[in-house]
Amino acid sequence: MTLTWLGRAALYLALLAPIAGIVDQGRALARHRRSHALILAVAAMVGIVGAVAVMQYALVTHNFSLAYVAENNATFTPLLYSITGMWSALEGSLLLWVLLLDALALGVVLYYRREARDAVVGWATLVLFAVMTFFTLLMVGPADPFLANPAIVHQGAGPNALLQDNPLVAMHPPLLYLGFVGFTVPFAFAVAMLVTGRVQDRWPLEQRRWSVLAWGALSVGIVLGAWWSYQVLGWGGFWGWDPVENAALLPWLTATAYIHSVIVQDRRGLFRVWNLSLAIATFALTVLGTFFTRSGVLQSVHAFSSSTLGPLLIGFFFVVVALGAVLLAWRGDRLRSPVGVGHPFSREGLFVANNVLFVGFAIVVLLGTIFPLLYEAVNGGQVSVGTPYFASVAAPMSVVLLVLMAVAPLVSWRAASARVLWGRLRVTAWAALGVVVVLIVAGVRRPTELVACFLATAAAGAALRTLRGAFVSARRRGRWLAVLRAPSTGGMIVHLGVVVLALGIVTSTSYATRSEVTLAAGQRTVVDGQYVSFTGFHQVRDALETQTQVLVSVDGHSLRPAITTYNGRQSQSVGTPAIDSNLARDVYVTFDALGGGATSGAQVGGALPAGSVVLGVTVEPLLAWLWIGGLVVGLGALMTLARRPQGVDA
């Protein structure tokens, strides 16, 4: 009981502080004086940290007086998964959400404390307080994490088996949430700029920094989610166009468009209103994504159990869009930039192409995600939109994307000259052609792979050329380290990461081989050039689980794919794949069936000899580069945060 009251008291503090913040900030704006934003943001932070501390204390000490702990923790849950238990179900995940949101709001207030009387900062703070109030209200109302548990529980249910299988569970959700929550800041400033009508100041570019922070976290969060899925679920894939995966992809796409087009505003003063719309759309899409995950309307691997939050979240989504649309309708036409893009093949023209590409793809993904709901509303039946739909758009889009990455960084602003462009493109074009020739000689024949390699080399070349430019100018001034903070360095490193990631995806998916082999103990076979042998079994028993491992060796590396049965009961078992990964290829081994006795699941009809196993073996070349590419993207995004402002010296 004590914990319930402590937790709730802390939550009330976290709720009242932003409400007071709205009132206080509103009065400060009306009277042109300083607000008490800093102290109230600190108060909110103290409240939410207190609530999180209570929840963590209860989880770590397995205190089942809270219903949430009884449902998502057990006496035998290890420490790491007790901590991550806070975000393995709906109510607790909101605690993490608000913690990140309040921390970010405090960061904004601190960062701009010297400019607190500026109306743009004032309005943005007000919007931040309003968003904080909404999400905290969800926990005070319908999704109370501190509900008391009336029954006496000795053991607890424990987190979902799939959520206590891999430490990535500790990384993927917090980064993804930071990405989602992070877009609140550009949204708040977009609203502030529209209200005050000041879109020409330095504020748009200031927002790029916050957006890149959120974008980087979201990118790495998405890649880590794919990695988790690849390591835990055992189907050998990493992306399934599941509604919730799409929910994370949607704001990522519009945010990518935003952080590119805001550069044009910085350099040429164009796209002012468009950028504001993108910032608003990105935040609205994060709210929509939250709705998809937490309403139970769309079924997916990630869906939290059905909750009553659906109508509240969709209402909030509508309010966000309506606020943005009304402000844009009111101010938009007066704020537009008087000139347009001059030449379609100038740098700014190619930025337009980039935006059309990303926003267009976002619309395609959104349609595919909600189509089952539309269909059900009209026809009453059920359909699912699967990978073929999304993949048929994603493939050509990636090609255009790589072409843009190869050309756009080399094109001049304002006007384009084919001769100048060819002069800059020549080296990379020949290099790319050379790579293709080498690949053909080496025996690669698939057109998709050849096209992908050609474009990837060209795109990498463009990025490297830009990096070399920054390097040369830094050397000329004798300050080598300045290259790290040069305006385009971070962005070009992100481009290199994307190139690596794209190569990993294309190669691993188009050259993957899947096969199923039956092996008796001591037997060896060759699958796609890899020696696979099966040596025996190993049983691991502890309080939590019984694991039957198959000892397999792949090219001399020992692997242990397993079937894990939780907590002494046969009914819940999870297959755990084992992966032998190196830079050239991944060998992904699953334990599919066991011989012995008359029957075995994986074998239709005929029986397997006792003591033999059926292994699923998937060989995927270059797959590891996907994760490396993702990390490079995150690194580039981090470097962009330290970026020198364009105007200072460029």
Place this chain on the structure above:
Amino acid sequence: MKRPILVASMVALVLVAGLSVLLATRHPVSDATSANSPLVGRLAPALEGPYLGRTGTFDLAAHRGQIVVVNFWASWCVPCQLEAANLSTVAWSERHRGVDLVGVVFNDTVAAALAFARHYGSLYPSIVDHGGVLANRYGVTAPPTTFVIGRTGRVVAFLVGPLGTAQLEHVIARVRAQES
């Protein structure tokens, strides 16, 4: 058009309003319909088969005294994809409360069924119905079809279509109340 942004933002607003209304009025996954079957109220037919993807056999007779949820599915069936995560959620949360969930795969290849179960992170066992013998015995023509079998071994509910978490929990609670 003199004020294109005004027009564009109003169009966007109307579209989003429509979308919001659509989403707000959707039910959490259209629930299965509780149907009549000659089996309801009778002792459940024998149900025995090899597990999918691991060793051993499931035998319904050994589960007398438990509430057993039997779900017929196939990997090609769209509504089965909709309910897969829900079934795992219920199986996991009910696992210490005298409820067993078992899937029966029929009209499918074992490889596809195994891939399906993995992709959806299935947390309950399934058995393979070779030749559709079990489906015939239970009068199942199309997946997903779900039977709830009480502690005494009688069929207490027959549900056609994809199940929602809340719906299945509700049926289980009803069975518990009836039998206690």
